[in-house]
Amino acid sequence: MRIVNISIIGFGAVGQGVARCILSKQEFLKKDGIDLRVVGISDSRGSEINTGGIDVESALLRKKQKGSVAAGSKNPHEIIRDVKHDIVVEVTPTNINNGEPGLSNMRLAFKSGKHVITSNKGPLALHFNELKEAAEDNGLFFRYEATVGGAVPIFNLVHEALAGNTVLGIEGILNGTCNYILTRMSEERMPYDLVLKEAQELGIAETDPTYDVEGIDSAIKLIIIANSIFGLDSTYKDVDVTGITKITPEALELANRNNYVVKLVCEAREGKLTVAPRLVPKRHPLAVGGTLNVASILTDLAGRITISGRGAGSIETASSILSDILYIVRNS
Numbered sequence: 001m002r003i004v005n006i007s008i009i010g011f012g013a014v015g016q017g018v019a020r021c022i023l024s025k026q027e028f029l030k031k032d033g034i035d036l037r038v039v040g041i042s043d044s045r046g047s048e049i050n051t052g053g054i055d056v057e058s059a060l061l062r063k064k065q066k067g068s069v070a071a072g073s074k075n076p077h078e079i080i081r082d083v084k085h086d087i088v089v090e091v092t093p094t095n096i097n098n099g100e101p102g103l104s105n106m107r108l109a110f111k112s113g114k115h116v117i118t119s120n121k122g123p124l125a126l127h128f129n130e131l132k133e134a135a136e137d138n139g140l141f142f143r144y145e146a147t148v149g150g151a152v153p154i155f156n157l158v159h160e161a162l163a164g165n166t167v168l169g170i171e172g173i174l175n176g177t178c179n180y181i182l183t184r185m186s187e188e189r190m191p192y193d194l195v196l197k198e199a200q201e202l203g204i205a206e207t208d209p210t211y212d213v214e215g216i217d218s219a220i221k222l223i224i225i226a227n228s229i230f231g232l233d234s235t236y237k238d239v240d241v242t243g244i245t246k247i248t249p250e251a252l253e254l255a256n257r258n259n260y261v262v263k264l265v266c267e268a269r270e271g272k273l274t275v276a277p278r279l280v281p282k283r284h285p286l287a288v289g290g291t292l293n294v295a296s297i298l299t300d301l302a303g304r305i306t307i308s309g310r311g312a313g314s315i316e317t318a319s320s321i322l323s324d325i326l327y328i329v330r331n332s
Contacts, residue, residue, distance in 0.1 A: 002033055004329050005051075005085035007040035009076045009105050010092035011059075011069050014119050014146070015043070017318030018089055019056045025322065034329055040079035046070020049083055076101065080108050087328060089321060090118040091146075096220060096236070099123040110134040110142075115332070117324040119146035119317050125220045125236065128227040141332065143324035144228075148221040149174060149293045151316035152309040156323065158229050158297060165299035167229055169269035174221045176291030176311045177205045177212040178244050178264040182277075183289045186252045186261055192245065204291060214243035215264060215275040222266040222273050234273060242276040255279055261287050 008015045022029075022036055029036050037053035045068035048054055063069045080088055088109040092102045102120040109116045116135065118124070123131060124147055135142035145155050149172075158167060173179050177199060184195045196213070199205035211217050219239040226232045244264050255262050263286055265278040280286045285306040288294045293311030298304050310316040 001030070001035050002329070003035045003037060004087070004325075005037050005039045005053075006087040006089055006325065007042070007079050007083065007085055008038060008089045008091065009040075009042050009080065010090065010102075010120075011041055011043035011063060012091070012093065013314040014091040014317050014321075015041070015089070016060060016063060017314030017316075018091065018321050019060055020315065021318045021322045023056050023060075032326075034326075036325070039085050040083045041069045042074075042076040042079055043069050047072050047074045047076070047079060049074060049079060051084065076105055077108055080105060080114065081112050085114065086332075087115045087117060087325060089325075090116055090120055091321070092120055094120055094122040094220075096122050096125060096216070099126045103127060106131055107134065110138050110140055113138060113140070115141040115143070115328050117143045117146075117321055117328070119144075119321060121147045121217075121220050121224065124227070125223045128224065129233055141328045143327060144224070145324050146317045146320035147224055149295060150176075150309070150311040150313060151319050152293050152295060152307055152311060153320065153323070154225065154295050154297075154307070155228060156327075157305065157307060162297070162299060162302055162305065165301045167297060167299055169267070169298045170225055170229065170295060171265055171267040171269075171286065172293065172295035173263055173286060173288060174266050174293055174295070174311065175212055175215075175218045175264060176293060177209065178215075178218070179288070179293070180204050180291045181213070182244060182247070182252070182262055182264065185247070185249055186256060187289075189249050189253065191249055192247065213245050215241040216243075218264060218266050218275045219273075222268060222275060225266075226268045226273055230268060230271075232271070239273040239275060241274075244277055247277055263287065 048071040099122040103123040226234045260279040294308040296306040
């Protein structure tokens with residue numbers, strides 16, 4: 001039985017989802033010869049450390065009842081640097097302005113000889129190549145499947161299953177909030193403001209939806225795709241971005257009469273990065289509804305490969321993180 005120790009830095013929805021996945025998959029992992037132990041958890045108010053393995057169920061209950069996992073005052077850097085473990089799962093909130101605190105957490109993890117798995121888009125959108133090189137220089141893994149598409153395995157597919165192919169272009173729908181709004185507007189002939197309010201009440205859209213509806217979130221994900229898959233060094237200024245706020249029910253109705261739907265499509269092709277509403281034929285693979293995400297990858301050998309699935313959600317995102325954990329365990 002191989003003991004694998006991890007820390008969870010950030011214990012919001014995704015961090016708790018990781019903990020729940022580990023709890024539910026303990027027997028499965030042990031059959032695979034893996035004893036996965038969480039030895040450190042940190043949230044914004046404190047931390048818990050147990051080098052023999054934290055009682056994850058108790059930690060989740062404490063978080064629910066008290067709003068924090070805190071059983072001690074150590075900060076994330078002390079856990080990353082001083083607690084002996086193999087993998088840092090960095091799931092603090094995305095900050096696109098400077099990437100913090102995730103950026104510093106990742107830099108320290110690599111400096112401390114620990115692999116990094118993350119769902120945090122900010123550091124990758126700002127400093128992808130630096131982080132990739134820091135991992136390589138220290139002989140460590142840097143895995144980030146959960147940053148784009150939630151449960152949709154875009155990077156695993158391209159870098160592993162399609163290894164040997166040259167990717168010629170990628171297009172997709174990478175924001176479930178926008179997709180939900182456009183789907184509802186089209187199906188119910190409802191105006192944007194009304195559908196947005198509905199999405200906010202359902203928890204699909206944030207109280208301040210700017211990040212999603214102006215295309216910013218989609219652009220950040222496209223940057224990560226471009227840098228990871230096409231080897232670029234892109235930043236937000238390299239993306240031509242148009243959001244969905246000016247789309248009217250009349251425009252959607254006109255599209256519908258001509259057998260089209262309107263989708264917020266991200267595209268990376270020939271070094272150009274765009275996020276914009278586009279007409280998509282109703283039978284096209286990109287014409288997915290609701291909160292689904294989809295990525296269509298054009299390659300030289302395999303042709304076009306299209307995958308779709310849930311692009312958000314605590315457990316869905318955590319499933320990608322668990323997949324990355326198992327990749328590192330099996331390949332290190």
